[in-house]
Amino acid sequence: ALQAAADRLSEEVLRKRLDYWTFALGPKFSEKERARVPLYRDYSINQVEYCRNFIFQRNAPIHKIFERSCEMGLLNLTADKVTQIFGFRKHKRLRGKFYTMLEKIDHGHHVLRAYAKDAVARMYEKFSTFLRVELCVNRMKDLRLNKGLENLKRLRQILTAATDRFASFEAQALNVPVDFPLFQRLALPVTVGKTKIPGIKIHDTRLLRLMEALLHEGTQIHGWRTAEIHQRITTAFGLAQGAYSLTQLRYDIRKLKAHGLLERQGQRYCYRLTDKGVRVALMFVLFHKRVCGPLANSLFDRRPNQQQQPGSKIEAAYHKADAAIQHILDQLAVAA
Structure with missing residues (x-):
């Protein structure tokens, strides 16, 4: 029902309601003033947010899977992937910023953010069973559109395709093993x-x-x-x-x-x-x-001698694990 109501929120509906409230709350002009100056109302879009919710039946898997997918997203969401999600063309003189970050707000809940120009894509948990994919655009020219309200339909199509691409990428990141106690x-x-x-x-x-x-x-x-x-x-x-x-x-x-x-x-x-x-x-x-x-x-x-390491993949993996653990111990010693 909510999705159907959102789909019916067209340019005509918004313009009709805006005309009503601007006439009720805006300044009034006499017939003489309206005859001298061609007055009309024009509406523009300055900032728009578009989101899509994925609803899970239970909240047990979503938190662990999302935390793991955030780690994968930080590694795999490169500038090339971010430009593909938003549909931007990457070149050397591209303005704005391109990076991904992970925030912990609201009692440790993760928020994965991907910035591109003046737009940002976010993914986070909501209400324990909602996984929300959200796009926020602060500059319409980044999407090759002007601010006019008549571009609302085209804007919705672009953002729908962008959320589809973002959700498709995250579907691969969500397909990861998580901690099972x-x-x-x-x-x-x-x-x-x-x-x-x-x-x-x-x-x-x-x-x-x-x-x-x-x-x-x-x-x-x-x-x-x-x-x-x-x-x-x-x-x-x-x-x-x-x-x-x-x-x-x-x-x-x-x-x-x-x-x-x-x-x-x-x-x-x-x-x-x-x-x-x-x-x-x-x-x-x-x-x-x-x-x-x-x-x-x-x-x-x-510790086995690395110079006389057997030609076995398992033994090679053991040596790599030994080196990784020793590196962690060295870093902890330096931090202490």
């Missing part, structure tokens, strides 16, 4: 019936061993019984007798079942990971053995 959610306790089951901590060595054992392809075919899982864990990790009992294993299995990571196969007491459990187990195991473990070894134990 997986470890934080799993660490919270869950209630099954009247029993409160503790959460799954990322540093729980027993659960890490159990997840790694359950990732074996044999469990996904017919499942494993508790005794088989216990034997595999003690054998694979070289645990002494009594270091990990069947009672402890049953407790850990119960915890995984309560969090929806483990399931029984039919009526048999054979267990295997659910689809969610496979993804969670991979995250836990890979984080410790392929991400956190190697990087922590370089920081606290021994």
